[in-house]
Amino acid sequence: MLHIAVINESTAIADADVQNMTPSTPNGTTI
Amino acid sequence: MWGVGAATFALNSKQQSPPAASWWVVFLDNTDQANALAYHDLTNEGLPISKVFVKTIQADKASLSVGASHEICEMAVDPWLNSAYQDPGGTFWAGEVCDPVEDDQYGYDIGGVRVTDFVTPNWFGHKNSVGAIDLQQHARTAFEVLTGGYAQKFDPQKGWVQVTGARAARTMRGSQAAPGSRRERRARGWNKWALSTHTFER
Numbered sequence: 001m002l003h004i005a006v007i008n009e010s011t012a013i014a015d016a017d018v019q020n021m022t023p024s025t026p027n028g029t030t031i
Numbered sequence: 032m033w034g035v036g037a038a039t040f041a042l043n044s045k046q047q048s049p050p051a052a053s054w055w056v057v058f059l060d061n062t063d064q065a066n067a068l069a070y071h072d073l074t075n076e077g078l079p080i081s082k083v084f085v086k087t088i089q090a091d092k093a094s095l096s097v098g099a100s101h102e103i104c105e106m107a108v109d110p111w112l113n114s115a116y117q118d119p120g121g122t123f124w125a126g127e128v129c130d131p132v133e134d135d136q137y138g139y140d141i142g143g144v145r146v147t148d149f150v151t152p153n154w155f156g157h158k159n160s161v162g163a164i165d166l167q168q169h170a171r172t173a174f175e176v177l178t179g180g181y182a183q184k185f186d187p188q189k190g191w192v193q194v195t196g197a198r199a200a201r202t203m204r205g206s207q208a209a210p211g212s213r214r215e216r217r218a219r220g221w222n223k224w225a226l227s228t229h230t231f232e233r
Binding site: 001002003004005006007008009010011012013015017018019020021022023 | 103
């Protein structure tokens with residue numbers, strides 16, 4: 001399964017908001 | 032419909048290098064910050080990288096979750112920015128699945144989070160193709176660029192040129208391909224891409 005690392009370098013958005021946009025599920029997210 | 036498998040996402044701390052063999056989605060303020068931090072065209076291993084320019088999207092008063100899902104979907108479908116499809120006149124169009132239907136108004140909600148619409152293979156389809164042109168069924172015909180959207184087509188003399196919807200032309204993101212964006216990288220070409228030299232400090 002593809003693993004995508006989410007890296008937040010922005011000063012304008014919180015990590016929690018970034019995580020909310022990139023949810024990870026036990027079975028992966030089908031896109 | 033695009034043959035993309037499942038993926039896991041994990042927030043990476045700023046102090047730790049991402050796991051080996053992972054693709055990256057990087058949230059950055061704008062292209063200046065991307066350059067300052069040396070996030071370039073591919074990961075440090077030469078794998079696909081997406082950049083979400085947060086302040087640029089905010090300046091357009093657009094949805095960050097739509098913008099982020101846009102970049103993630105396009106990276107998943109065309110990770111090397113090299114797919115293209117021929118229209119009835121022989122012109123090739125870039126295989127970007129979200130650009131033609133870009134705009135918050137075309138998106139939809141998953142678990143309370145608004146995400147991007149995207150085109151189906153029928154957007155690039157033959158006249159006898161059957162089925163929806165885009166997931167949310169806003170487009171009516173193949174190769175139709177909606178007012179908030181844009182697309183790239185290949186001109187043998189000029190290279191990749193952008194077709195821009197009227198509404199998109201009034202936004203920062205739609206009106207021009209920012210340095211480091213997928214549109215700019217596609218037009219620049221593989222042999223001019225650079226690996227990320229970003230340092231993850233412990």
